[in-house]
Amino acid sequence: MNRDDWTFSRVSSVRTRFSAGVLPLVGLIAAVALGACAGCAVPQPRGLGELRHLREPTTNRDYWLYLPKDYAKQPEYARQRVPLVVTFHGMKPFDSARAQALEWEQEADRYGYIVVAPVLRTFRVLGQFPLRTVSGEFQSDVEATLAILNQVFQTTRADPRAVLATSWSSGGYMAHYMLNHYPERFSACAVRQSNFSASVLDPDLVRKSRYTPILIINTQNDFGICKRESREAIEWYESHGYKNVFWIHIKNLGHERTPDLAADFFGRVAHVQPRTQPAVLAKRQAIEGNEAGIAFLSGNMSEFITPPQPAVASATGRRPAPPPRAPVMPLGGMPRPAPPVARSREVGTPRRAVEPAPSPRVPRNLLKVHVSSAIGIEPLRLGFSAECPPGWRRTADFRWTLDGAPIGRGVSGQKTLVRPGEHSLGVVVVTASGQEYRASRTIRVLPRLDTVSSSSNPGGG
Numbered sequence: 001m002n003r004d005d006w007t008f009s010r011v012s013s014v015r016t017r018f019s020a021g022v023l024p025l026v027g028l029i030a031a032v033a034l035g036a037c038a039g040c041a042v043p044q045p046r047g048l049g050e051l052r053h054l055r056e057p058t059t060n061r062d063y064w065l066y067l068p069k070d071y072a073k074q075p076e077y078a079r080q081r082v083p084l085v086v087t088f089h090g091m092k093p094f095d096s097a098r099a100q101a102l103e104w105e106q107e108a109d110r111y112g113y114i115v116v117a118p119v120l121r122t123f124r125v126l127g128q129f130p131l132r133t134v135s136g137e138f139q140s141d142v143e144a145t146l147a148i149l150n151q152v153f154q155t156t157r158a159d160p161r162a163v164l165a166t167s168w169s170s171g172g173y174m175a176h177y178m179l180n181h182y183p184e185r186f187s188a189c190a191v192r193q194s195n196f197s198a199s200v201l202d203p204d205l206v207r208k209s210r211y212t213p214i215l216i217i218n219t220q221n222d223f224g225i226c227k228r229e230s231r232e233a234i235e236w237y238e239s240h241g242y243k244n245v246f247w248i249h250i251k252n253l254g255h256e257r258t259p260d261l262a263a264d265f266f267g268r269v270a271h272v273q274p275r276t277q278p279a280v281l282a283k284r285q286a287i288e289g290n291e292a293g294i295a296f297l298s299g300n301m302s303e304f305i306t307p308p309q310p311a312v313a314s315a316t317g318r319r320p321a322p323p324p325r326a327p328v329m330p331l332g333g334m335p336r337p338a339p340p341v342a343r344s345r346e347v348g349t350p351r352r353a354v355e356p357a358p359s360p361r362v363p364r365n366l367l368k369v370h371v372s373s374a375i376g377i378e379p380l381r382l383g384f385s386a387e388c389p390p391g392w393r394r395t396a397d398f399r400w401t402l403d404g405a406p407i408g409r410g411v412s413g414q415k416t417l418v419r420p421g422e423h424s425l426g427v428v429v430v431t432a433s434g435q436e437y438r439a440s441r442t443i444r445v446l447p448r449l450d451t452v453s454s455s456s457n458p459g460g461g
Contacts, residue, residue, distance in 0.1 A: 044257065047105030053098075056151050061144035064101035065152065066115040068108040081159030083270045084152065085115045085263075086145070086178075086186075090169025092124040100168065107263035110274045114158045118145045123170040130225065131173040131197045138200075141174065142181075149185065164266040165189045168257060169226065173197055176233065183209035188269040190215040190262035193222050193255055196233035206240045211307045213244040215265045215296070219253035220287065226255065231414070234290075238410050243305040243393065245412075246296050249288035261297075268301055290412045291370050291385040305393055369427055369441040377446045378420050385412035386427055386439070395432040400425070420447040 048069040055062050071082075085108070087100040097117035104115045120141045122128070128135060152158050165186045167175035172194020179189045180201045189212060214237060218230040230247075237245045246265070250258070260278045267274060286297045295301050372383035386398055393411050400408045403423055407415055417423060426440040 042099050042102045042257065044103045044259065045106050046102065047109040049105065049109055051101060051105070054151075056144065056148045059140075059144040059147045061148065062097070062119040063148045064097050064115075064117040064119075065156075066101050066105055066108055066117075067156070068112050068114065071114075071157075080157075081162070082112060082114050082157045083162040083164070083266065083272055084149075084158040084160075085113045085164045085166060085266065086149065087115060087117050087259075088165070088167040088171030088174040088178075089117060089120060090123060090167075090171050091127075091129070095123075095169060095171075100171075103168075103257045104259050104263075107259050110276050110278070111263055111267050111272050112275070113164075113263070113266070113272075114152070114156055116148060116152050116158075118148050120144075120171070120174065123173070129170065130195065130229070131170075132199050134177075134200050138174075138177075142178070145174075145178065146182070146185070160185075162187055162270040164262070164269070166259075166262045166266075167191050167194045169193060169255065170195050172229070172233075173200070176201065179209055179212060179214070180205055183212060186212065188213045188215075188266055190217070190265050191230075191233070192217045192258045192262055193219055193226050194230065194233075195226060196229040196236070198232065198236050201236070203240060206242075210241055211243050211305060213265070213269050213304055214242065214246065215262065215293075216245070216247040217250065217258055217261055218247075219250045219256065219258075221252070221254040223255055235414065238413055239408070241410060243411075244292075245290070246293040246301075247290055248286040248293040248297055251285050251287040253284075265296065268296075269304070288372055288381065288383060290383055291387070292412075302390075305390070308394060367427070367429055367437045367439045369425060369439045371425065371441055371443065374441065375444040375446065377448055378418055380417040380443070380445050382415050382417055382425075382443060383412070384415070384425060384441075386429065388429065388437075392429060392431060397430045399428045399430075401428075402426075417443065417445045420445045 047066065049071060050067045052065045052067070053062065054065055068082075085104060087104055089095045089097050089100045097119040100117040101115055104113070104117075107113065108115045118141070122131075122135070122138045122141050127137070131138070149163075153160050163186050165175045165178050166189070167173075172191045173196070175189055175191050175194065176196055177200055179186055183205070194216075216230055216233055216237075218227055222230075234245065234247050248261075261284070264274075264278060266272075284297070286294055289297070292301065366388065368387040370385045370387050373380065376382075384400070386392075388396070388411075398410055399406065400410075400413055402415060402417075402425055404426075407413070421444075423443045423445065424440055425443050426438065429437045429439075431437070
C-alpha cells in the first residue's frame with residue numbers, strides 16, 4: 001500500500017467512525033482548520049488580581065475564577081455586589097477555560113468584574129461540529145455551568161442581577177443556548193467571532209429574553225463559518241422580534257480575541273464606569289453594522305428599550321387608569337401640539353359655529369430609512385433600519401419591501417443585493433393607534449468590473 005492509499009484509508013476510517021452523526025468529515029476538517037489557524041495564544045496582558053482553579057462539588061466540574069485587582073481590599077467590594085462575566089471557551093485544544101480567564105483579566109481589573117470560565121466537554125476537535133443537536137455531553141455542560149454559577153454566587157460578591165454571557169469561537173453555541181433557555185440568569189450577551197445554531201434554540205422561549213441586550217461581534221478576516229453563523233444569529237434575533245440587538249463587523253481583524261468590546265458593552269448595560277480607559281477600543285472601526293451597533297462603537301449608544309410594564313390591579317380589584325402619555329418627540333423637532341380641550345357652553349350665551357380643530361401636522365423627518373451603504377458593488381450586503389421616535393420601536397409594526405416585494409419585519413434587517421441597478425427599499429410603519437407612515441430609499445448596485453469585462457468581450461483577449 002503506497003502513502004496515498006494509506007492516507008485515503010485513514011481518512012475513510014475516521015469518516016466511518018463518526019458517520020453516526022457524532023462528527024461528519026466536513027465538520028472535522030472545518031474544526032481542525034478553525035483551531036489550527038486560530039491558535040491558543042492570549043495576547044491580552046495579565047491582570048493584577050487573583051486567578052483560581054476550582055471545582056464545583058455536585059457536578060465535579062472544573063472552572064477558572066478571576067477576582068479583580070484589590071477585590072479583597074477595596075471597601076466598595078464589601079458594600080455592594082460585583083458584576084459577573086461568564087465566558088465560554090472555544091474548541092479545545094486551541095482554546096480553553098483558562099485562556100478565556102486570562103484574556104479577561106485586564107478588562108476585569110479595568111471595570112471591576114468577577115470572571116468565571118467553566119471547563120466544557122462539548123467543544124473539542126472530535127466533538128460535534130457544527131453543532132446541530134443537544135447531546136448528553138452538551139446538556140451536562142449546561143448543568144455544570146448552572147451549578148458553577150450557584151457556587152460563585154455563594155462564595156463571592158458576584159451580583160446575580162448583573163451577569164454577562166460571552167463567548168469566543170465555538171463557545172458561541174453555548175452562550176446563545178444559555179440566553180435562550182435560561183434568560184433569568186443573564187442580563188446581557190456578547191458573542192465574539194462566535195458560532196451559532198438555531199436548531200438548538202427554542203422559539204417558544206423568545207418572549208422571556210426579547211429585551212435582553214445582545215452584542216454580536218464579527219471581523220472582516222474571520223473564518224467563513226464564523227461569519228456565516230454570525231449573520232444567521234443576527235437574522236434569527238431580528239426575525240424573532242428582539243429589541244436590543246447590536247451587531248458590528250470590524251475591519252482588518254481575523255479570528256482574534258476581542259474581550260475589550262464585550263467588556264465595554266457590559267459596562268454600559270450594568271452602568272459600570274471603567275477605572276482606566278481601554279487602550280485598543282478607540283482604534284477599531286466598524287465597516288458594517290446596524291444603527292445601534294455603530295452607535296455603540298462610537299460611544300453614543302442610546303438607552304435600551306425596556307419591556308412594557310403591565311397594569312397592576314388596585315386593592316379594589318380595578319385596574320388603575322393609565323398615566324397620560326407624553327407627546328411623541330419627533331426627531332429634530334418640537335413635540336406635537338395637543339388638541340384643544342372642548343369647553344362646555346354656558347347657559348344664555350349665543351351659540352357659535354364650532355370649527356373642527358386642525359389635525360397636527362406630521363414632521364417630514366418623523367420616519368427615515370437608514371442604510372449601511374446607498375451604493376456598492378454586487379453582491380452588496382445591505383444593512384437597514386428605521387429612524388423613528390423611540391416609542392415606535394416598542395409598539396409599532398414595521399414592514400420592509402424591496403422593489404415592492406416584502407423582505408422582513410422589525411426595526412432593522414439585512415439583505416444581500418445581487419442584481420445590478422437601482423433598487424427601491426421601502427418601509428411601512430403602522431403605529432399602535434393605527435396611523436400609517438411610509439419612507440423609502442434608493443439603493444444603487446454597481447456591476448463588478450470582471451463581470452462587465454466578460455460580458456463586453458466574451459471571447460477574451
